[in-house]
Amino acid sequence: MESINNYSNYIGGAWLPPQRGQMTISVNPANRNEVVGNIPLSTRDDLDKAVTAANDARAAWRKLSGAGRGAFLYKAADILERRLDEVGRTMTREMGKTLAEAKGETARGVAILRYYAGEGMRKIGDVIPASDADAFMFTTRVPLGVVGAITPWNFPVAIPLWKIAPALIYGNTVVWKPASETAVTSVLVMECFHEAGLPEGVLNLVIGGGKEIGQGLAEHPGVQGITFTGSNAVGKSVGQAAFARGAKYQLEMGGKNPIIVAADADLDLAADAAISGGFKSTGQKCTATSRVIVVKDVYEAFRDKLVEKTASIRVGNGLSETTWLGPCANEKQYETVLGYIRSGKEEGAKLLLGGTPPEEEELRDGFYITPAIFEDVDSRMAIAQEEIFGPVLSLMKAADLPEAIRLANDVQFGLSASLYTKDIASALAFVQEMDAGLVRINAETAGVELQAPFGGMKDSSSHSREQGQAAIEFFTSIKTVFMKP
Numbered sequence: 259m260e261s262i263n264n265y266s267n268y269i270g271g272a273w274l275p276p277q278r279g280q281m282t283i284s285v286n287p288a289n290r291n292e293v294v295g296n297i298p299l300s301t302r303d304d305l306d307k308a309v310t311a312a313n314d315a316r317a318a319w320r321k322l323s324g325a326g327r328g329a330f331l332y333k334a335a336d337i338l339e340r341r342l343d344e345v346g347r348t349m350t351r352e353m354g355k356t357l358a359e360a361k362g363e364t365a366r367g368v369a370i371l372r373y374y375a376g377e378g379m380r381k382i383g384d385v386i387p388a389s390d391a392d393a394f395m396f397t398t399r400v401p402l403g404v405v406g407a408i409t410p411w412n413f414p415v416a417i418p419l420w421k422i423a424p425a426l427i428y429g430n431t432v433v434w435k436p437a438s439e440t441a442v443t444s445v446l447v448m449e450c451f452h453e454a455g456l457p458e459g460v461l462n463l464v465i466g467g468g469k470e471i472g473q474g475l476a477e478h479p480g481v482q483g484i485t486f487t488g489s490n491a492v493g494k495s496v497g498q499a500a501f502a503r504g505a506k507y508q509l510e511m512g513g514k515n516p517i518i519v520a521a522d523a524d525l526d527l528a529a530d531a532a533i534s535g536g537f538k539s540t541g542q543k544c545t546a547t548s549r550v551i552v553v554k555d556v557y558e559a560f561r562d563k564l565v566e567k568t569a570s571i572r573v574g575n576g577l578s579e580t581t582w583l584g585p586c587a588n589e590k591q592y593e594t595v596l597g598y599i600r601s602g603k604e605e606g607a608k609l610l611l612g613g614t615p616p617e618e619e620e621l622r623d624g625f626y627i628t629p630a631i632f633e634d635v636d637s638r639m640a641i642a643q644e645e646i647f648g649p650v651l652s653l654m655k656a657a658d659l660p661e662a663i664r665l666a667n668d669v670q671f672g673l674s675a676s677l678y679t680k681d682i683a684s685a686l687a688f689v690q691e692m693d694a695g696l697v698r699i700n701a702e703t704a705g706v707e708l709q710a711p712f713g714g715m716k717d718s719s720s721h722s723r724e725q726g727q728a729a730i731e732f733f734t735s736i737k738t739v740f741m742k743p
């Protein structure tokens with residue numbers, strides 16, 4: 259029997275167990291009987307210690323040059339790259355995505371670290387001519403101070419790093435609360451920063467329950483900025499807590515992302531995009547495709563292609579090379595997805611295939627659901643309006659492109675949206691009229707690029723942007739300086 263490791267918090271440069279000694283377990287969703295590790299159930303005492311360490315580290319970290327801070331990020335990137343296979347395997351064991359996707363995400367984390375390391379040597383202000391000829395006016399930027407990062411389980415390396423790396427490079431110190439689901443993965447990422455020699459207190463990891471540590475971060479008077487990715491319900495409470503005490507906050511939340519298939523679309527490419535966008539990572543991306551809106555002229559031909567391709571998807575343990583679709587990340591998500599499949603049928607949609615646990619005996623102990631496709635989906639149904647965060651696609655028929663765009667906009671979310679067409683005018687109309695932060699032509703709804711702004715409209719976001727050079731807007735404050743001799 260393989261021994262189960264105990265994992266600790268990382269506070270003030272030291273690996274520390276939770277002060278009250280409470281621990282819980284991280285479980286493999288491919289086999290609920292497999293424990294990945296024993297993880298801390300930290301309390302506010304641990305959080306206070308981490309916030310104090312982060313505040314104590316602020317002055318020295320801020321005094322470093324951007325290039326000086328960047329040197330630590332380059333080192334962490336090299337170490338993470340060296341440990342890519344180990345981090346990928348741990349991610350798959352903790353939240354179920356296939357090993358290929360987990361290693362791909364870890365490589366993306368390496369690239370994010372290197373991108374922001376370089377940002378430490380780019381301009382942070384402008385010289386603006388003053389009306390007073392004897393004056394010198396310019397802008398500069400200063401860090402917020404201590405930033406709290408609350409991160410989800412679906413991208414347990416890329417999302418934390420696209421928050422932590424810009425926070426650090428722009429001079430902030432950080433207290434990171436990872437999703438409990440992927441706590442062991444977060445420890446491995448933290449080990450890379452530790453090995454890179456990051457000064458103590460600059461980055462702190464506190465593992466614990468969302469209410470205790472996540473809400474505690476949002477409410478903490480020693481934390482000047484909160485960056486959150488996760489559900490709308492939690493995001494709302496985090497934002498309200500931060501707003502109540504005047505802290506800056508950034509929320510990236512759910513999506514209900516459409517792909518529109520126009521009459522002139524390449525149906526094979528569009529079907530492949532719907533499958534990749536809708537089922538990769540078991541549909542557990544905020545950018546995942548969930549609604550497939552097809553212009554009626556090509557509806558039957560497209561539907562048949564989509565069903566035929568989906569039927570060949572192999573479901574299994576993400577560590578197996580033959581697996582294309584892994585389990586849901588945890589039992590809560592598994593039950594949520596099965597609940598939406600029930601409600602889809604109850605509301606009158608037709609389940610064309612999938613939506614059940616697989617029959618294979620060797621998969622009985624995992625949270626597996628076969629990829630599901632509904633048709634006859636009305637825009638008012640729950641499966642057309644609510645984020646499912648699982649391997650479920652809802653087919654909808656539109657009379658023409660204008661109606662397809664209207665349907666695409668007929669939700670409270672606005673994160674990502676795709677259109678498959680060969681017509682430039684259709685593409686430009688879609689870009690103009692689609693209310694989404696990510697608008698993609700002949701490309702799936704998922705798969706954002708780290709150098710470009712990322713974020714949603716409507717209920718998907720608190721309307722800042724992450725990633726790329728957009729990140730500087732959240733992690734700094736602008737000072738306008740006016741000088742006279």
Ligand SMILES: NC(=O)C1=CN([C@@H]2O[C@H](COP(=O)(O)OP(=O)(O)OC[C@H]3O[C@@H](n4cnc5c(N)ncnc54)[C@H](OP(=O)(O)O)[C@@H]3O)[C@@H](O)[C@H]2O)C=CC1
Binds near residue numbers: 467
């Ligand atoms: N937009 C996106 O990228 C994502 C969206 N989601 C959505 O969230 C749903 C559930 O996924 P899940 O990971 O549980 O998302 P949650 O919003 O529940 O969790 C996201 C993060 O918030 C923490 N958290 C939980 N409760 C609180 C709280 N009261 N105050 C502060 N922080 C809290 C979690 O900690 P802990 O893990 O300890 O509970 C985790 O670190 C999914 O079905 C999906 O709809 C989820 C992930 C990413």
Ligand SMILES: CCCCCC(=O)O
Binds near residue numbers: 704
């Ligand atoms: C939370 C969602 C992250 C989106 C990552 C992607 O689409 O590549």
